[in-house]
Amino acid sequence: MNPTLSPNPLTDLNTLLQFPFMVNALEAGTIVAVTASVIGWYMVLRRQAFAGHTLSVMAFPGATGAALIGLPTSLGYYLACGAAALAMGRTSIPRSRSRVGETAAIGTVQTVGLAAGFLFLSLNHQVLGGPETLLFGTFLGINTGQVSALLVVALVTLAAVAIVARPLLISSIDPEAARARGVPVVLLDGIFLLLLGLAVAATSQITGALLVFALLVAPPAAAQRMTLRPGPGLVLSIALALGIVWIGLAAAYFSPYPPGFYMTSLGFALYLVVSLTRRARR
Amino acid sequence: MTAIRISGAGVRLGGRTILSDIDLEIGAGELTAVLGPNGAGKSTLMRAILGLVPLAAGSIEVLGRSPVAARRRIGYLPQRQTLQRSLPIRGIDLVRLGLDGTRWGLPIPLTARARARRHAEAERALQAIEVVGATSYAERPFGEVSGGEQQRLLIAQALVGDPEILILDEPLDGLDLPSQAALAALLRSVCDRRGMTALLVAHDVNPLLGYLDRAVYLGGGHALAGTVDEVITAPKLSALYGAPIDVLRSADGRLVVVGAPEAPHHHGGRHGTP
Numbered sequence: 090m091n092p093t094l095s096p097n098p099l100t101d102l103n104t105l106l107q108f109p110f111m112v113n114a115l116e117a118g119t120i121v122a123v124t125a126s127v128i129g130w131y132m133v134l135r136r137q138a139f140a141g142h143t144l145s146v147m148a149f150p151g152a153t154g155a156a157l158i159g160l161p162t163s164l165g166y167y168l169a170c171g172a173a174a175l176a177m178g179r180t181s182i183p184r185s186r187s188r189v190g191e192t193a194a195i196g197t198v199q200t201v202g203l204a205a206g207f208l209f210l211s212l213n214h215q216v217l218g219g220p221e222t223l224l225f226g227t228f229l230g231i232n233t234g235q236v237s238a239l240l241v242v243a244l245v246t247l248a249a250v251a252i253v254a255r256p257l258l259i260s261s262i263d264p265e266a267a268r269a270r271g272v273p274v275v276l277l278d279g280i281f282l283l284l285l286g287l288a289v290a291a292t293s294q295i296t297g298a299l300l301v302f303a304l305l306v307a308p309p310a311a312a313q314r315m316t317l318r319p320g321p322g323l324v325l326s327i328a329l330a331l332g333i334v335w336i337g338l339a340a341a342y343f344s345p346y347p348p349g350f351y352m353t354s355l356g357f358a359l360y361l362v363v364s365l366t367r368r369a370r371r
Numbered sequence: 372m373t374a375i376r377i378s379g380a381g382v383r384l385g386g387r388t389i390l391s392d393i394d395l396e397i398g399a400g401e402l403t404a405v406l407g408p409n410g411a412g413k414s415t416l417m418r419a420i421l422g423l424v425p426l427a428a429g430s431i432e433v434l435g436r437s438p439v440a441a442r443r444r445i446g447y448l449p450q451r452q453t454l455q456r457s458l459p460i461r462g463i464d465l466v467r468l469g470l471d472g473t474r475w476g477l478p479i480p481l482t483a484r485a486r487a488r489r490h491a492e493a494e495r496a497l498q499a500i501e502v503v504g505a506t507s508y509a510e511r512p513f514g515e516v517s518g519g520e521q522q523r524l525l526i527a528q529a530l531v532g533d534p535e536i537l538i539l540d541e542p543l544d545g546l547d548l549p550s551q552a553a554l555a556a557l558l559r560s561v562c563d564r565r566g567m568t569a570l571l572v573a574h575d576v577n578p579l580l581g582y583l584d585r586a587v588y589l590g591g592g593h594a595l596a597g598t599v600d601e602v603i604t605a606p607k608l609s610a611l612y613g614a615p616i617d618v619l620r621s622a623d624g625r626l627v628v629v630g631a632p633e634a635p636h637h638h639g640g641r642h643g644t645p
Contacts, residue, residue: 134459251476251477252475252476253475254476254477254478255468255471255472255473255474255475255476255478256472256473256474256475258468258472259468259472259473262458262460262465262468263449265449265450266447266448266449266528266529267472267473268423269421269423269442269445269447269449270442270443270447270472270473271439271442271443271473272472272473313459314459317459317460317461317464317512318461318464319460319464320478
């Protein structure tokens with residue numbers, strides 16, 4: 090299943106789009122790229138990458154646990170990430186003014202999650218694709234039902250971000266001043282974690298649980314190094330994530346290696362180039 | 372006219388009494404410094420005026436209303452360590468958030484009226500930046516300008532909503548002496564021009580001498596209020612602490628408070644000396 094690359098890009102595009110599974114993968118990838126890069130932009134600004142990483146680790150027990158009791162894996166992703174986000178929001182609320190206690194609580198949750206995922210996997214040997222697929226992603230076997238579910242989750246997440254966009258921005262930058270202005274900072278912290286959970290669950294289905302950061306961190310972090318303006322920064326973040334997904338999926342299709350590898354490498358290369366050029370300009 | 376009226380106010384946090392029996396009246400248009408050693412409850416008093424910490428006793432009235440109801444008419448600059456100093460954002464965007472940061476929905480103007488409003492808001496942000504003298508570096512990354520420049524931008528953010536009261540928590544902290552003097556003069560002129568009431572927490576009264584209408588001195592959980600010369604005297608401070616305190620005055624008029632006990636949990640004794 091390794092079609093060769095032709096000199097004509099249009100022919101290649103046709104080759105890509107002739108299989109429904111590839112169309113599904115591209116649709117799902119596009120949806121996921123937009124969601125992850127927007128939520129990721131706020132996550133990088135809020136310095137909550139560790140929380141994001143933990144949520145992505147929670148996707149693993151979610152998927153294996155769901156498979157164990159016979160539920161669809163994608164439902165497992167959403168339930169596990171959503172529940173972990175709520176739990177993390179709860180533990181961080183009393184200390185929300187300083188994020189000191191948060192990392193310890195999150196670290197604890199993370200280890201338990203990973204261990205539980207491994208347990209579920211050993212209890213059930215028929216998980217499709219094995220742990221590699223769940224951890225490092227696939228573009229095979231994404232059906233139209235999953236794409237529709239991704240679209241619904243993405244629209245809900247993006248609509249929520251659109252509503253809280255500015256209060257979330259000011260409470261991410263200066264929580265104390267935001268509180269004094271009457272912004273419900275604690276509530277926004279909780280809402281953001283939940284949105285992050287949903288975005289991670291969606292992204293995991295393409296990139297795998299461990300490579301979520303290729304879309305969640307690399308494009309926003311690069312965008313924030315390229316422009317300081319919030320609006321253009323978000324747009325740029327989306328554009329970079331789309332580029333990573335499309336190129337990654339196409340490259341995976343024409344080669345024997347999985348898309349997660351390409352997306353992660355592209356994200357890393359992008360971040361490296363942006364950081365180096367920025368340092369050189371100083 | 373009274374802008375802030377505090378009667379018999381007390382605050383307990385985590386089982387400890389931070390403030391008790393505080394009685395204060397701050398007149399409209401006055402520039403007041405809130406002084407006292409570390410851990411005296413200066414920030415807590417500011418947070419109580421903003422309705423961010425509950426009162427254990429007494430009451431606080433701001434502009435004739437409850438602190439929470441008056442919040443939107445107060446510009447507030449929290450103590451500086453609460454803000455990440457290397458934010459990937461421009462100063463002008465930060466100032467702008469002081470105006471529309473609390474608004475829900477996307478800032479995409481669809482009607483002519485919305486466009487006009489956004490335009491007017493951009494103007495106001497530029498004006499506030501001009502008032503604090505930050506025009507030349509407002510477009511630069513916030514994390515790359517100096518401490519004094521950051522402080523001016525943050526004051527512009529607190530000013531941009533045209534507040535009736537400005538509360539600044541340690542705005543002079545960490546600035547060099549010329550910047551402290553310039554900022555004190557700036558605050559005085561803003562108060563005079565806008566008829567604004569300003570309350571600023573300070574460690575050291577000396578950079579502010581000559582600009583203040585009044586001083587509030589916190590110590591041992593209680594407060595003294597009056598002009599600087601009335602409040603910072605040996606008998607008054609000795610009575611406040613219940614221990615002998617000396618106030619020394621240098622040849623150039625600087626005040627040094629000697630012997631004030633520090634609260635148990637603070638770090639470093641920077642009080643009093645310039």
